[in-house]
Amino acid sequence: MIKIYNTQTRNKVDFEAIDRGKVGMYVCGPTVYNYIHIGNARTFISFDIIRRYLTWRGFKVTFVQNVTDVDDKIIKKAHEENRSAAEVAAEYTEAFIADMRAAGVLDPDIRPKATEEIPEMIDLVSQLIEGGHAYEVEGDVYFAVRSFPEYGKLSGRKIDEMESGHRDLRASGLEDRKRDPLDFAVWKAAKPGEPSWESPWGAGRPGWHIECSAMSRKYLGLPFDIHGGGADLVFPHHENEVAQSEAACGCTFANYWIHGGMLQINSEKMSKSLGNFLLLRDVLETTQPEVLRMLMLQTHYRSPLDFSDERLVESEAALSRLANTVKNLEWLENNAADIPSSLDIRALIEQTQTARNEFIVVMDDDFNTAGALGVVFAFVGEVNAALADKTLSLSDVPAVYQVRSVLVELMGVFGISLEGDQAEAEYPREVVALANELAGYPGANEAQAVAMLLDCREQARKNKEWALADKVRDGLAALDLVIEDTPQGPRI
């Protein structure tokens, strides 16, 4: 049974899907007025992993993520750059999709754009007005917070306390138009030069919160299973979504609310105003997406995560530990004929199954990726210990395959691919010349050249010709090919 920490109830609860075996999931996407930053990426990668895990556990997941492509910030940016809001939105929508793919985040099943769902939003606003939950003032429509007694239930606030404790509710100048200072816009009358759509209240555009209410309702129906987003969206965005959606339909909006913790840089909040934010695309410029994921996996998705170059380096080292073991296993499979067989691998198989089961237990507990990673690494340690024992060798190729495939499978759930067996294609051309020089024959192709070089070195070592042996090793190293002498033989 999968347990999920539900923001609304503030505790971990058993996950029960509305439709057995299916999960409807909505995660708030970005407002496309800039390239997404590393904090956005943290949230989206977290939900990518949750989605992958649920899928792996057998659920048919319908994953919906919107793009907010009409909004104050987009309009502002457009004005600054003297072009249309649509242009700005289109550019950054495209960039967002590209960045997500570069980060290894799976495409959502449905990616609605706010500007393409306006009729649904107008419908929803109309419903709210009819139901007495919203009112129009000169082309603006506001949600009446007082009409929804449960307002505040998601974020754990009480209306009265909010009003008395609020800093400067009357500062914006618009407050006199509202019946209550806490009321928020669900439809905004168009101002000159702004994108707008016709509506019963005149030309205007939707408020931010109504967009997600309308899109999630349209594509998933109400109620749906999981609504996610960054923790900073709990209030007011998600609170308002709940109010709108539930006031309109009279039913529950989403059963489980999942919120991802914030990413910080050097223990400081990353924000535009502080100017310390990193763009995802800039990070990916110098960092493998798997390394970034590895870093994020090591912290629980709800905890704050401190991002730093040091952690990136650590994560890379950790990842290569896993990759190395997989590479060794792969090599063993491909060279099984040369391996003296005496290993009773049953223990390893048992450990493999145990590790896989344990992985599930840990992940079922609110997607504890850090704990699950611990399981994987502990298992890798066991595998390495077996491989390091020279009295053992791997006689049972299917068993080795099983060990490796489980390793690959489990990390695959995290979106990290450990299969790098395009080695043949990756050998640089220079190895041919090197083989010709050192082994006296270029070989038929790169792979053969490498094989000859390894063989040449082994011969040299046998004859204690260390100079030649090291020449081969250094020559390969210069081409970024590192020889590893395993107990079962050398490999690249």
Next chain:
RNA sequence: GGCGACGUGGCCAAGCGGUAAGGCAGGGGCCUGCAAAGCCCUCACCCCCAGUUCGAAUCUGGGCGUCGCCUCCA
């Protein structure tokens, strides 16, 4: 001011009542011609003080500290 989260080894981090996973870094050893990779061993008074309990990192109260939300924010 209101609401909330967190404080575990040098760094990161899991843990949710039975005497501390894992990663990175460090020390010692093994393997190796030397390396690399790997293996073995080693490195924690769980922020402080009280309390509950046979037993607490884990529960309760208090203190100190860090951070987040309350305004656009993933």
